[in-house]
Amino acid sequence: MYIPFVDLKTQYHSIKDEIDKAITSVISETAFIGGKYVEDFENNFKEVYGVRNCVSVANGTDSLYIIMKMLGIKQGDEVITVANSWISSSETISLTGASPVFVDIDPNYYSLNENLLRNAITKKTKAIIAVHLHGQVCEMSKINELCKELNLFLIEDCAQSHFSEYHGQRAGTFGIAGSFSFYPGKNLGAYGDAGCIITNDDEFAEKCRMFARHGALKKHRHEIEGINSRMDGIQAAVLNVKLPYILNWTKQRIKNASLYDKYLKDIPEIILPPVRPNSKHTFHLYVIRAQNRDRLLDYLKSEGIETAIHYPTALPNLPAYKYLDKQDGDFPISTSYQSTILSLPMYPELTEEMIIFIAKTIKSFYKD
Numbered sequence: 001m002y003i004p005f006v007d008l009k010t011q012y013h014s015i016k017d018e019i020d021k022a023i024t025s026v027i028s029e030t031a032f033i034g035g036k037y038v039e040d041f042e043n044n045f046k047e048v049y050g051v052r053n054c055v056s057v058a059n060g061t062d063s064l065y066i067i068m069k070m071l072g073i074k075q076g077d078e079v080i081t082v083a084n085s086w087i088s089s090s091e092t093i094s095l096t097g098a099s100p101v102f103v104d105i106d107p108n109y110y111s112l113n114e115n116l117l118r119n120a121i122t123k124k125t126k127a128i129i130a131v132h133l134h135g136q137v138c139e140m141s142k143i144n145e146l147c148k149e150l151n152l153f154l155i156e157d158c159a160q161s162h163f164s165e166y167h168g169q170r171a172g173t174f175g176i177a178g179s180f181s182f183y184p185g186k187n188l189g190a191y192g193d194a195g196c197i198i199t200n201d202d203e204f205a206e207k208c209r210m211f212a213r214h215g216a217l218k219k220h221r222h223e224i225e226g227i228n229s230r231m232d233g234i235q236a237a238v239l240n241v242k243l244p245y246i247l248n249w250t251k252q253r254i255k256n257a258s259l260y261d262k263y264l265k266d267i268p269e270i271i272l273p274p275v276r277p278n279s280k281h282t283f284h285l286y287v288i289r290a291q292n293r294d295r296l297l298d299y300l301k302s303e304g305i306e307t308a309i310h311y312p313t314a315l316p317n318l319p320a321y322k323y324l325d326k327q328d329g330d331f332p333i334s335t336s337y338q339s340t341i342l343s344l345p346m347y348p349e350l351t352e353e354m355i356i357f358i359a360k361t362i363k364s365f366y367k368d
């Protein structure tokens, strides 16, 4: 059996007629940039997600940058982010001129450790980026309270957590704005780069929209200098086709995670990912911690099972942040976990038979 880490083909074939028709329409109507399909997506997404505004942008990195830029974050400011994430959650801070301040992850839930925040806050701190890694929402009540108490902006990086929930409330709706990526492999994926910003603040939405459209809401009326960050018509049309399926696909991911839990639970050499109480983990990734991780990874590969590591190096330990002069011991959890974490194949189309095969293969690795 061959089991890819992500399988975008099976999903495409399940909705091929709709997708092909949607893409053909964009081309025959030459609705390449802006226009009906993009407008429809913004309206559909805000309706399905239950928010007042959705501003479509080119990708989930721009969305973070635009949010911070429009909050007025600039040189001399500090923004707190998490040590284990994709680099977008820190490079966009630097892009505004501000300095990223990293905190370690929670040892159980792999997201930003809320108990470390107070110590990381200084007079220069302007915002906290809560990255809901793997599809697991951060401990939002504590983070929210702290932000309110100290008058900090709360920004949520929801690139891995479409439709995740904390106490019944959706990721991206806790602070001033939520940032989404629709990179093809994300839970809701386009067929190229795409992203969006959601916010319940109408004025803030218009600011973000203006900045992302060269500083102009009306053609040739540039109120400010902005950037060019647009979702294109083809991506919007693909997302419009996929949106009605997303809640079912999310259910399927959650079901697959529970099947992994069931078939992997008796292997003492691995630790399974716990779900934060009262929350809905949407399992963008199913991440275990494993003894002899590198040898297990190679063994699984030799048996046809593709896995991945999210992420192999904690952000502050990357060459890009050498100037911060951080040591491994500064982020003990992120740094020690980077040699044991392993992301198993995870997508809605994964079958129980495949999960049983993966579990059997992991068991046989540890028996040998």
Ligand SMILES: *Cc1c(COP(=O)(O)O)cnc(C)c1O
Pocket (backbone or CB within 6 Å): 059, 060, 061, 062, 085, 086, 088, 089, 131, 157, 159, 160, 180, 181, 182, 183, 193, 194, 195
């Ligand atoms: C994917 C991702 C992003 C960036 O999204 P792009 O659309 O690829 O720019 C940001 N943050 C996190 C946590 C991600 O996983």
